[in-house]
Amino acid sequence: MAQSVDPPLEDMPAKSWSKIVAHYRTPGTVRSLVEILITIVPLVVLWTFGWIALERGQWWAIVLSVPAAGFIVRLFMIQHDCGHGSMFKSRAANDWVGRVIGLFTLTPYSHWRQSHGVHHATSGNLDRRGLGDVEVMTVEEYMALPLRRRLLYRLYRHPLVLFGLAPAYLFFLQQRLPVGFMRAGSGPWIGVMGANLAIAGFIAAGVYLFGPAPFLLIYIPTMMLAATIGVWLFYVQHQFERTSWARQPDWNPHDAALYGSSYYDLPAVLRWFTANIGVHHVHHLNSRIPFYRMDEVLRDFPRLRDIGRMTLGESFATVGLSLWDSQTRRLVSFHEAERLIRTRSARSGAKGDVANSQGPHPA
Numbered sequence: 001m002a003q004s005v006d007p008p009l010e011d012m013p014a015k016s017w018s019k020i021v022a023h024y025r026t027p028g029t030v031r032s033l034v035e036i037l038i039t040i041v042p043l044v045v046l047w048t049f050g051w052i053a054l055e056r057g058q059w060w061a062i063v064l065s066v067p068a069a070g071f072i073v074r075l076f077m078i079q080h081d082c083g084h085g086s087m088f089k090s091r092a093a094n095d096w097v098g099r100v101i102g103l104f105t106l107t108p109y110s111h112w113r114q115s116h117g118v119h120h121a122t123s124g125n126l127d128r129r130g131l132g133d134v135e136v137m138t139v140e141e142y143m144a145l146p147l148r149r150r151l152l153y154r155l156y157r158h159p160l161v162l163f164g165l166a167p168a169y170l171f172f173l174q175q176r177l178p179v180g181f182m183r184a185g186s187g188p189w190i191g192v193m194g195a196n197l198a199i200a201g202f203i204a205a206g207v208y209l210f211g212p213a214p215f216l217l218i219y220i221p222t223m224m225l226a227a228t229i230g231v232w233l234f235y236v237q238h239q240f241e242r243t244s245w246a247r248q249p250d251w252n253p254h255d256a257a258l259y260g261s262s263y264y265d266l267p268a269v270l271r272w273f274t275a276n277i278g279v280h281h282v283h284h285l286n287s288r289i290p291f292y293r294m295d296e297v298l299r300d301f302p303r304l305r306d307i308g309r310m311t312l313g314e315s316f317a318t319v320g321l322s323l324w325d326s327q328t329r330r331l332v333s334f335h336e337a338e339r340l341i342r343t344r345s346a347r348s349g350a351k352g353d354v355a356n357s358q359g360p361h362p363a
Helices: 014-024 029-055 059-083 091-105 109-122 139-143 147-156 159-176 186-210 212-236 253-259 268-273 280-285 291-300 302-306 312-320 334-357
Strands: 263-265 309-311 323-325 330-332
Touching (some): 014 253, 014 291, 029 091, 029 186, 029 291, 059 091, 059 109, 059 212, 059 268, 059 291, 091 109, 109 186, 139 323, 147 159, 159 186, 263 302, 280 291, 291 302, 309 312
Parallel strands (some): 263 309
Antiparallel strands (some): 323 330
């Protein structure tokens, strides 16, 4: 356990915080196994009970997909920690547990681990956007686009697309291919296709045991709801007003980790189901910290609670923020971006008029 000394935020650079929280990165094997069991066993029980009930015509059982989705989200977060090597000391143990969990989460583990690693390495870097991110344009980039491209970006950032269509596309379609590594040789293809075959076998076994209708009526709503929650969590962890983005010369990975990731301060039950992923700034400072040790970090260094903090109620205001304004260094809405451009254009025009009025006059 690290020494419980809480330095002033203004006196502690982000790089120093990265070193401090690194003391919490040692996992406990027994604790990790317990966390997996108390997540996967209730999920299997809920699914099995729901499938049997539907097989007997008890349609109310469909509602069991709601709590089941919560356990899928938690299972995905455990898989996420396996990808960072933070659930077990052994790399092999992390990888095999992650692959097995991928059957439940529809996520090809090896490919996801690689693409998520790119996200951690480039988060907040305006010159390395793309892989593993929610697309973000700057105000200047957006205003320079032709009308058709602006409309497409607005459509992409619409809540019905981001949290409705996108989760289904991501988990049911996009993750069936090694997107981002299509030309990286056979390795990504073998990993993704192997995972696809295993997932197909899992689904086929469920259909065989319980029948197509009972299985799918529980399974599909569970996965859809879990996918939506997962995309929402990923969104609010980086898409908030006072996040941090910078161009390559000014980009710093430690500052991007601490100030470009939110502290999503959720109610206790939601913190449990999301496996403390809301303590995202600490996670980006050191991704090897097991999720069940995040509370220790915040307990020993309470000033970290003041950085990027966002409550559940406050998080819904982030939905309208779609463009990064480099001058004010914050995310803004489309409406505010247009207002800023008009204001700046007017000021620029006024300065030009003043300059012209002070220039030489013809004799």
